[in-house]
Amino acid sequence: MAFAAFSSTAPSATAAPSTDPVARRRSPVALFLLLPGILYLVLFFLTPLVSLLLTSFQSPREFGDIGQFDYAFRWQNYVEVVTTYWPHIVRSFSYALAATFFALLISYPLAYFIGVKARKWPLLQSLMLVLVIAPFFISFLLRTLAWKQLFSDESFVVQSLKALSLLGPEAHVTGTAFSVIFGLTYNFIPFMTxxxxxxxxxxxxxxxxxxxxxYASPFQVFRKITIPLSMPGIVAGTLLTFIPAAGDYINASRDFLGGTGTQMMGNVIEANFLVLQNYPSAAALSIILMTVILVIVSIYVKRSGTEELL
Amino acid sequence: MTIGAFADRGADLQLVGIEKRFPGFTAIENLNLTIPAGSFFALLGPSGCGKTTTLRLVAGLEEPTGGRILIGGADVTNQKSFQRPVNTVFQSYALFPHMTVLENVAFGLRRRKIGDPVAKAHEALLLVELDHLAHRRPQQLSGGQQQRVALARAIVNRPALLLLDEPLGALDLKLRRQMQLELKTIQEEVGLTFLHVTHDQEEAMTMADIIAVMNKGRIEQMGEPQQLYELPKTAFVANFLGQSNLFTGPVVSTTGTAIAVDVSGQKIVVPLERAHRVSGAVTIGVRPEKLTLHDVAPTYSDGRNVLGPGRVIDVSFSGVSTQYLVAVPGIGTLVVFAQNMAFGPAAHVGAEVWLSWNVNHGFGLDDDPTDAPRFEADLDTKTIAQQRRSSLITEFEEA
Incomplete structure (x- = not known):
């Protein structure tokens, strides 16, 4: 599993400074073996990143058509997108934070049950893991659409809630902050678990x-021992949830669970790139999104004492 | 004792009719045991004899199927582990890897809200001579140091009863000797009751005031180390605590002070007060170091038992002493430990020898050597399934 890579950096009981002379010796073979990886990174990470950065400073071509830009150093692009889209920026991070929180709240007991309590029954353990992973066999777009159906005004769920007066007669579920955060939480639970x-x-x-x-009561044992010892998993899980959730544009999209009032940064970037053809704005927003995530994540990882993950 | 205050002295531990069944096997059956306050008590037995289970029952990490546990007269059977005035030094040490040594030691004090935990933790670390490493992480310490931290973490709480679960098992011989002495000293200094679980008979004999030898979920014999060694009651004790030469035969004559046993035609005398059974077929024995080798037939009339002739089949030199294996026809192979009082062995392989020992050194056992298991081996899946089913049914009926 790809996630094992995260947990393997956990401070293990035998972690000691490596003094193995073989591991420290530099060898041309090692560099040669790294070459494909470096090439891949340059081609598919560094080049697009530089291109994105250059695009974000472009200025509109004089007397040009829509979508025609020239390379320049127009830093005002950043000021413009922040003043125009700051509600979306704030919304993105608060939705992502809420989704991460709820996903952790649901996933931790689930993971604890599978990983600790169910150790005596390996079959149950495997079965529950399969159940966690099983949703991946269906495209998340389809699953999100299914939730849209379930939450639509004519659906059984909403009709029942209205019949019970838990929901006003004019109220909707889709297009609200609730449904977007619900969708984000739902979609990222496996990445947390x-x-x-x-x-x-x-x-x-x-x-x-x-x-x-x-003399520690069960609750104290959980707070003082279980939580600190599972911190690497908590950090990895919250990062795997928070980072993609902050940039998500499916759940918040009007075609899925969102509405006009729930647009996140991803939706704005998508609109600017694909509809408005305002490439510099979209690029500037992308850069902002990336930088803010990077800053938040570095502070978080430093505070939680699991620097090994960076 | 209440949580929040130290025990001012060790408390005695009483186990009454303890029983513990796991699906598929019985770990402990009808165990009765009293450990007096302030004593160093060793529970000795081979692996799988139920000694660690007993310790976990006392610590509250397992629940007994039946019976009661009393600490200092108070019934703690229904108390959870964290409510009991008991601390454990675990076999694996189980030091918290995310805390420093000092935080590990102060952990119990903080949970019980005892004043000035840091100073008390430093004191405990001084006792085990590790205060200079207080701010390291456990995994940065050597095995012996970790063991001492585990000990400090337990004794800092001044528990009425300290449980030691083979804590010296992972150490090398020299360190183990040193730790044995330190443990004994600490126990005498702080006056706590120690319950030490071990499979190392030498360790148990050097450290403990009282040893209980446990086998297959039951206590075979209990007593002071010397008493246990010199006068074992069962074949298991005779062979587990040191080595023994055992013979089985019928009692042929009894006097007011001794019995004579016929072992394949040779008469062996055992004092009456050292024999557990005095009629019928009995098993008697003698320790290998009590035997003397002779290269001509000795002509003792009284006071010594003589066996022979036999043939030396193996000689192994171990520094202080030499171990001889002597095959005596009709009786079997006997082990003899002889002090190396002179250079070179007293007898060579193939030599014809006689063996003799003081009549007062023999002992008569209460049972016969046997290989049969006490509990039926019922580890197959069908039995486990049946036991599960019956336990579930009783559970449902109770509900």
Missing amino acids: LPLYTTLERLDVRYLEAGNDL
Whole structure:
């Protein structure tokens, strides 16, 4: 599983400074083996990034058509997008934060059950893991559309809620902040659960017993021992949820669970690139999104004491 | 003892009719045990004998199927692990890897809201001579140091009862000797009750005031180390605590002070007060170091048992002593430990020898050597399934 890569950087009990002379010796073979990776990064990461950065400073061509721009250093692009789209920027990060929080709230007990409680029954463990991963077999677009159906005004869910007066007669579920955050949470639960599972699965229950033996109540054991020991999984899971959720444009899109009032940065970038053909604005927004995520993530990882992940 | 205050002295531990069944096997059956306050008590037995399960029951990490556990007279059977005035030094140490050594030691004090936990943790670390490493992480310490931290983390709480689960198992011989002495010293200094679980008979004998030898979920014999060694009650104790030469035969004559046993035509005398059974077929024994080798038939009349002739089949030199294996026809192979009082072995392989020992050194056992398991081996899946089913049915009926 790809997530194992995250958990393997966890501070293991045997982690000691490597003094192995073989590992430290530089060899041309190692560089040669790195070459494909470096080439790949240059071609598919560095080049588009530089291109994006250059595009974000472009200025409109004089007397040109819509969508025609020249390379320049028009930093005002950034000021313009921030003043125009700041509600979308704020919305993006608050929705992503809320979705991450709810996903963690749902995934942690789930991962704890699969990884710790179900150890005695390996079959149940595998079955539950399959259930977590099974939604991936259907495109997330279809699954999100299905939720749109379930939350539509004529749906059984909404009709029942209205019949019970839990929802006003004129109220909708789709197109609200609730449905967008719901969709984000739903779509990212597997990304939260799997890294949590990999760390919890290796959680040594003898530490929990030792905590119990040292007068810690079950709640204190959870707070003082289980949570700190599963921190690598929590960090990996929240990052895997927060980063894509902040840039997501499917759930918040009007075609899916969102509405005019729930547009996120991803939707704005999409509109600017594909509809308005305002490439510099879209590029500037992308750069802003990337930078803010990078800053937030660095602070987060530093604060949580799992620098090994960076 | 209440949480929030130290125990001022060790408390005695009482196990009454303890029983523990796991799906598929019985770990402990009808265990009764009293450990007096302030003593160093060793629970000795081979792996799988139920000694670690006993310890986990006392710590509250397992629940007994039946019976009661009393600490200092108070019934703690229904108390959770964190409510019991008991601390454990785990076999794996189980030091929290995300805390420093100091935080590890202070953990229990903080949970119980005892004043000035940091100073008390430093004190405990001074006791195990590790205060200079207080701010390291456990994984930066050596095995012996981790063991001492685990000990400090437990004794800093001044538990009424300290449980030691083979904590010296992972250490090398020299460090182990050193730690054995340190443990004993600490126990005497702080006056706590120690319950030490081990499979190392030498460790148990050096450290403990009282040893209980456990086998197949039951206590075979309990007593002071010397008493246990010199006068074992069962064949298991005779062979687990050191080595023994055992013979089985019928009692042929009894006097007021001794019994005589016929072992393949040779008469062996055992004092009456050292024999557990005095009639019928009995098993008697003698320790290998009590035997003397002779190269001519000795002519003792009284006070010594003589066996022979036999043939030396193996000689192995181990520094202080030499171990001889002597095959005596009709009886079997006997082990003899002889001090190396002179250079070179006293007898060579193939030599014809006689063996003798002081009559007062023999002992008579309560049972016969047997290989049969005490509990039926019921580890197949069908039995487990049946036990699960019956336990579920009783659970449903209770509900």
